[in-house]
Amino acid sequence: MSGGPAVPLKLRDSPAFKIALSLSIATGLYGVSFGALSVASGFDFFQTMVLSLLLFSGGSQFAFIGVVAGGGSGVAAMTASALLGLRNGIYGMQINAMLRPRGWRRYISAHVTIDESTATASGQSDPDEQRRGFWTAGIGIFILWNIFTAIGALAGDAMGDPKQWGLDGAAVAAFLALLWPRLKGREPWAIAAACALATILAVPFVPSGVPILVAALVAGVIGWFSHARMDEGLEPDVDPYAEKREHGHGHSRSGNGGDQ
Amino acid sequence: MNLWLWILIACALAYLTKLVGYFVPAKLLQSPRIMHIAGTMTIGLLASLTVVNALASGQGLVLDARIGALAAAAVALWLRAPFLVVVISGAAAAALLRLLGWG
Numbered sequence: 001m002s003g004g005p006a007v008p009l010k011l012r013d014s015p016a017f018k019i020a021l022s023l024s025i026a027t028g029l030y031g032v033s034f035g036a037l038s039v040a041s042g043f044d045f046f047q048t049m050v051l052s053l054l055l056f057s058g059g060s061q062f063a064f065i066g067v068v069a070g071g072g073s074g075v076a077a078m079t080a081s082a083l084l085g086l087r088n089g090i091y092g093m094q095i096n097a098m099l100r101p102r103g104w105r106r107y108i109s110a111h112v113t114i115d116e117s118t119a120t121a122s123g124q125s126d127p128d129e130q131r132r133g134f135w136t137a138g139i140g141i142f143i144l145w146n147i148f149t150a151i152g153a154l155a156g157d158a159m160g161d162p163k164q165w166g167l168d169g170a171a172v173a174a175f176l177a178l179l180w181p182r183l184k185g186r187e188p189w190a191i192a193a194a195c196a197l198a199t200i201l202a203v204p205f206v207p208s209g210v211p212i213l214v215a216a217l218v219a220g221v222i223g224w225f226s227h228a229r230m231d232e233g234l235e236p237d238v239d240p241y242a243e244k245r246e247h248g249h250g251h252s253r254s255g256n257g258g259d260q
Numbered sequence: 261m262n263l264w265l266w267i268l269i270a271c272a273l274a275y276l277t278k279l280v281g282y283f284v285p286a287k288l289l290q291s292p293r294i295m296h297i298a299g300t301m302t303i304g305l306l307a308s309l310t311v312v313n314a315l316a317s318g319q320g321l322v323l324d325a326r327i328g329a330l331a332a333a334a335v336a337l338w339l340r341a342p343f344l345v346v347v348i349s350g351a352a353a354a355a356l357l358r359l360l361g362w363g
Contacts, residue, residue, distance in 0.1 A: 026342070026343060026344060029344060030343070030344065030347065033347060033351075043263075047263065047264065047267055050267055050268070050271065051267060051270075051271070054268075054271035054274075054275070055267075055270055055271045055274045056274070057274055057278075059305075059306070060270070060274055062309070063305070063309060064267070064270055066309060066312065066313055068263070070312060070313075070316055070317075070318065071318045071319075074262055074263050074265065074266030074267075075266060077266060077270070078266040078267075078269050078270040078273070080305070080309075081270045081273075081274065082270060082273040082274070082277070083301065083305060084302070084305050084309075085273070085274045085277050085278075086277060086298060086301065087298050087301075087302050088274070088277050088278045088281070089277045089278065089280050089281040089284075090281060090294075090295070090298050091278070091281060092277075092278050092279065092280065092281015092282045092284075093281040093282070093284050094281075095281075095282070096281060096282040096284075101282075106282050107279070109282075110275065110278040110279040110281070110282055111275060111278065113278045113281065163325075163354070163358065164355065164358060165351060165355055166325070166329065166350065166351035166352060166353065166354030166355030166356075166358070167351060167354075168313070168326055168329070168354060169325060169326055169328070169329025169332075169350040169351050169352075169353055169354025169355065170329070170347050170348070170350050170351035170354075171313050171350075172310060172313045172314045172326050172329045172330050172333065172350055172354075173329055173330070173332070173333035173336075173346050173347045173348075173349060173350020173351065174343075174346075174347050174350070175306055175309045175310040175313055176310045176330060176333045176334060176337065176346070176350075177333060177337060177343050177346040177347065178306050179303065179306035179307055179310055180337045182299075182302065182303050182306070183303075188303050191300050191303045191304055191307070192303050192304070192306075192307035193307075194304075195303070195304035195305075195307040195308050196307045196308065196310070196311045198308070199307070199308040199311045199312060200311060200315065200321065203312070203315070203316050203319060203320075203321055204319055204320065204321065205319075206319075207319070208316070208318060208319065211308060211312060211316070212305060212308045212309060212312060214308075215304045215305065215307065215308030216301055216304055216305050216308070218304060219300045219301045219303060219304020219305065220297055220300065220301050220304075222300050222304075223293075223296050223297035223298075223299070223300030223301060224293065224297060226296070226300070227292055227293040227296040227297070
């Protein structure tokens with residue numbers, strides 16, 4: 001909690017700035033594995049960079065290249081990526097309610113509205129801190145993520161068979177690590193298990209990429225019928241424990257149910 | 261070339277999704293069902309992506325070094341390792357198992 005005074009604050013004394021900076025570095029470094037994995041999945045350097053520059057949402061980017069790597073079609077990749085990015089729309093609503101960006105700023109802030117920038121902002125109570133956290137994480141991650149994507153894409157080419165380095169194992173680990181912090185309580189576990197099972201059952205019968213959509217449908221149906229107030233699924237993507245550590249994960253904002 | 265098209269559409273959709281949030285009345289955020297479905301769907305997609313990346317090979321299911329990566333990542337997460345350590349554990353496990361001649 002910042003609760004800081006409204007007087008001008010030195011940037012390095014700002015808690016939101018520090019959180020945003022460490023998240024930027026952790027997330028940015030991870031761009032290396034996106035770049036390398038993307039090239040290993042058959043994307044060229046420019047396609048990889050366009051995904052990081054324009055799509056700019058880690059989960060969706062990995063989903064896109066993951067579907068294609070598994071032999072899926074472009075349309076299946078696009079659909080998986082779009083579905084996985086839906087939560088960013090909800091983040092957009094939250095940031096808009098918090099920061100009220102106007103004019104051209106709104107169009108820039110939309111682009112950097114991702115898990116980490118939203119989580120950093122919503123962990124703060126002071127509006128100035130929210131603003132600092134959002135923009136530092138958003139812009140910081142954008143810059144570092146793209147630099148490291150480029151490094152990974154260029155180094156990936158020279159690395160030989162990426163499987164030898166376990167890069168496909170890195171992707172498995174990354175997805176599990178993104179999922180893990182969301183598994184709080186019984187219902188999230190049940191949803192994850194049901195969707196994992198649905199995926200396994202679907203793989204032999206439908207084209208690559210489609211099992212993910214089957215799982216999304218299963219999750220959507222479960223969500224439709226079980227909509228007790230929940231707030232899973234909206235945690236920061238990168239550091240599974242940042243939320244608890246930095247923001248004291250809790251139930252203090254039951255008003256909108258979106259950002260704990 | 262076809263792939264480029266889908267990449268660009270995916271990029272446009274990603275940006276529009278984010279932007280649409282800024283033009284939606286904040287009231288909608290109070291719809292518990294929409295918030296809830298957004299949450300369950302994220303879990304479902306991530307679970308599915310984990311399984312697909314660990315087990316699928318085209319339309320087949322195979323047990324190879326990737327299952328070792330999954331196990332190593334689970335252990336690392338259990339030990340509350342940071343994100344990067346988890347990812348490195350997964351890569352190291354898969355690489356090691358392949359070095360030992362499996363998968």
